[in-house]
Amino acid sequence: MNRPFRLRRRNARRRFLAATAAAASALALSGCDNLSRSTWFPRILDAAEPLNKAVAKLIGRRAVAQEFAESDLSPEFRSNGTADPGTAQYNAWVANGFADYRLAVGGLVEAPRALSLAELRALPARTQITRHDCVEGWSAIGKWKGVPFAALMELVRPKMDARYVVLHCADPMASDDTDLYYESIDLDDARHPQTILAYDLNGAPLPVPNGAPIRLRVERQLGYKHAKFVTAIEFVASFAHIAGGRGGYWEDQGYQWWAGI
Template sequence: MTDSNTRLSTSSPPDRARRRLLGGLCALGAGTFLTGCDRLSESAPVRAALSNVEQLSYKAQRLIASRQALAKEFDESQIAPVFRPNGTTNPQEDYYRAWVENGFADWRLTIDGLVEEPMTLSLPALREMASRTQITRHDCVEGWSCIGQWTGVPLADLLDRVRPADTARFVVFHCADHTYGGTDLYYESLDMIEAYHPQTLLAYDLNGEPLPVANGAPIRLRAERQLGYKQAKYVMRVELVESFKQLHGGKGGYWEDRGYDWWAGI
């Protein structure tokens, strides 16, 4: 059963100011990598310097911001008529097309890795769990934003069920899509603090309706204190790990393996 769609209070003005400051530090690193034709982005010393900026931003946020500080939430009147999709919007993998055709009846979410009780859940089983609804703003690194209403299962509740091992440091989200026709499946990750944050959801509804394919059906990650590329779509597996060394490019995310900052806090 689901609870009444709970909404928590918005951040105080000091929190918003702090988020702007830290967002600027993050953008300093991410913005440089986004200019892919910029030769500076290929310079080893510049990459090392930007990595240090990322670590500074990450450590500063953890030092001065409450682990429970909330991203701002909005009124229903501020919801965008259409929530802008981006990245992959219509995965063509055979298994995903089969899920779409049968209404995701055969889709399952696996939660495993460094956990004591791995589990597999159907979409109806997720919908039967306690839910949270929040109206938040999606901030894309490309410079646009959009406000939407999300409903889903708090990731913290799922983690409590599987009981993470003491060695688990990160939560990795494995997705069903090959971004832009590439060979690597999309993936993303969060640290345990962000994974347990009350606004971090595996969302299955957008604006009161089942999540559309273009926006990540049947479920997507919503980590509201992070930039848009962290909000993984088409999630099919959640894996708890100690490090990223054995995952794809070893940087903790599809875009991170291609130069983006892993820490994308705003």
């Protein structure tokens, strides 16, 4: 009579332990979800971002991203985010092969410019085969040709108080054609030898799904920093006054501004 009782007790204890473990994990996870939705806790979590950035700048400020061989090229370069801005203005550009397109470069610069695609192509060029790392976890390798950002900076001569470069884009993120995509990088990254305004992908003019006519390549950062469909470049002292104030469309949704990891 003793044994079955002990067995029953053991089974009860086992069930109790299993139920406790399940309840504890459910409680812990829902507790974490409450923390995620609070205003104070994500601020603590995001304290890691400046730390990550500081360490990265310390150990690899001038480092260059790995460059690959033609044999490493992805068969097709995946398009993500906006595949076609589809606005009246953009459709008109596509219709005449971007002949009317002008890249406005201004803000805190000595010599603002508006450059046609032909003028951009006449500037010094750099070709690089690099890997594009999306924040989602996938990557693709493509061959990019474009104007080194440093060459553009020589042309417009940023003023002393310029600290960031804001890239304004043609693709609306809201269904009513507002909320245009934008991004920003610091001048360190802008001057980096692999930072280019790309107009060719894999030896052909940049296709619309990949950001025609111009997209940024800022190797060493995640894909969302590589703004597509760039229409204007603005040198600023701060980006706090632009859109959500966090320096980019995805940054305004909570993504890290420094996207090196």
